Amino acid sequence: MKKKKKDTPKVKEVDKKFNKFRTPKKTKQDYKQEKFKAAFASDEEAKPKRMGKRVHGKANDKGKFKKKTYKSSSKSSFTPPKKNTTPDLLPLEDEMRLNKYLAHAGICSRRKATEYIQKGDVMVNDVVVLEMGHKVMKDDVVKYLGKVITPVREAIYILLNKPRNVITTLQDEKGRRSVSEFIAEKTKERVYPVGRLDRNTTGLLVMTNDGDLAQKLSHPSYEVRKVYKATLDKKISEAEIEQIRNTLELEDGPAPVDDVAYVSDNKKVVGIELHIGRNRIVRRIFEHLGYEVVKLDRVMYSSLTKKNLPVGHSRFLTRHEVVLLKHLV
Numbered sequence: 633m634k635k636k637k638k639d640t641p642k643v644k645e646v647d648k649k650f651n652k653f654r655t656p657k658k659t660k661q662d663y664k665q666e667k668f669k670a671a672f673a674s675d676e677e678a679k680p681k682r683m684g685k686r687v688h689g690k691a692n693d694k695g696k697f698k699k700k701t702y703k704s705s706s707k708s709s710f711t712p713p714k715k716n717t718t719p720d721l722l723p724l725e726d727e728m729r730l731n732k733y734l735a736h737a738g739i740c741s742r743r744k745a746t747e748y749i750q751k752g753d754v755m756v757n758d759v760v761v762l763e764m765g766h767k768v769m770k771d772d773v774v775k776y777l778g779k780v781i782t783p784v785r786e787a788i789y790i791l792l793n794k795p796r797n798v799i800t801t802l803q804d805e806k807g808r809r810s811v812s813e814f815i816a817e818k819t820k821e822r823v824y825p826v827g828r829l830d831r832n833t834t835g836l837l838v839m840t841n842d843g844d845l846a847q848k849l850s851h852p853s854y855e856v857r858k859v860y861k862a863t864l865d866k867k868i869s870e871a872e873i874e875q876i877r878n879t880l881e882l883e884d885g886p887a888p889v890d891d892v893a894y895v896s897d898n899k900k901v902v903g904i905e906l907h908i909g910r911n912r913i914v915r916r917i918f919e920h921l922g923y924e925v926v927k928l929d930r931v932m933y934s935s936l937t938k939k940n941l942p943v944g945h946s947r948f949l950t951r952h953e954v955v956l957l958k959h960l961v
Contacts (some may be wrong), residue, residue: 658913665798716823728783730754730774731764735843736783738822739776742843753777768892788819789957790839793941800828815839815946825849827909835860835930836938836951838957848961855907856961857890859932860914867899872921876904880920882909887917934960 730737734745734754746764748754754761755775756768768774774781792814794800802824811825826838826846840846848854855861879888891905904914915925931938935956941947949957 669779693931709759719724720725723944726770727767730756730761730766730768732843733768733783734776734781735824736841737774737781738784738841739781741824742847748776784821784841786821787842788821788823788840789842789954790815790818790934790946791824791941791949792837792839792946794829794834794837795798795944796832796834799831800825811837811839814944818946818948828911829930830912830915833928833930834943835928836933836936837930837935838933839946845958845961849957850909852908852959854935856909857905857907857932858909858930858934859903859905861895861927861929861931862904862914862918862925863901863927864900864918865926866900868902868918868921868923869899873902875921876917880917882916882920887913 649726730749731742731745734740734748735742740748741746749764749766750762752760752762753776755778756766756772758773758775792811794814795812798809798814799810801810802822804810808831815823821841823839824846826840826849829837837847838846849856858890873892873894876889876892879886881887887906887910888908889904889906891903892902895901895903906913906916914928918925936949936953
């Protein structure tokens, strides 16, 4: 009688003859987990390596242990790209809306410009204009608080890895740290953050004086991809992960996500990808299910990652990165 072949293990089969092994087929959840881990890989590269002194011991003639110190020869791999030697130029239009004109002049954002216009702080050809939609012609003279202003022509694009306990505004009445101090050495031009990260959220933030691009990147209709790494106060169940995936209904409407998955075995660290940009949306998604987000880090913004960009550092976007951003929107 022929002997029946034994069933092979489902988890792993080892072929002793050829010293090979076969692993089980990956599930859909495995692929999602790998995708988020790949996105977070750039976050690991962004962490600054500790630089310091190494201590070696050497015994002397008396038998005492003598310490010998010397500086580490290892160097950080952080080499930020240089600013473009041939900068992009913002187009000069024959006519431009007044609020857009103020934004391009580096006075403020378009939203803030509307407030200044309505307050009567802006004059065109020595006449106070209160309509934000007023068309400024090429030869018009525009004044803000009595000073002549002109649009900035050089386009500036900066990527910042925002630290914790920093607010996403250029100035703060309460004297709190703001993102402006982290880019002060990069440019003297007035640049504005694209969207917002709340005070305790870390990660990628684009800053620019290109109002047109900033407006498009911020608008939900362009569906700019954002990936976050959320660390929760307790384990989250697969059933609740599925609830998030199937869109939760929050107090201000549905909260659709593009993807969500575990990225750690303890089920406390979750990767979440979405394109909506409502206030504190990621934190509110988990709070809706009874979880507190202990740490929240934006590791990807559109095609940009944190590779070689430690926390608190900033760099100019390369020309290729700018072109890619403009292409996506």
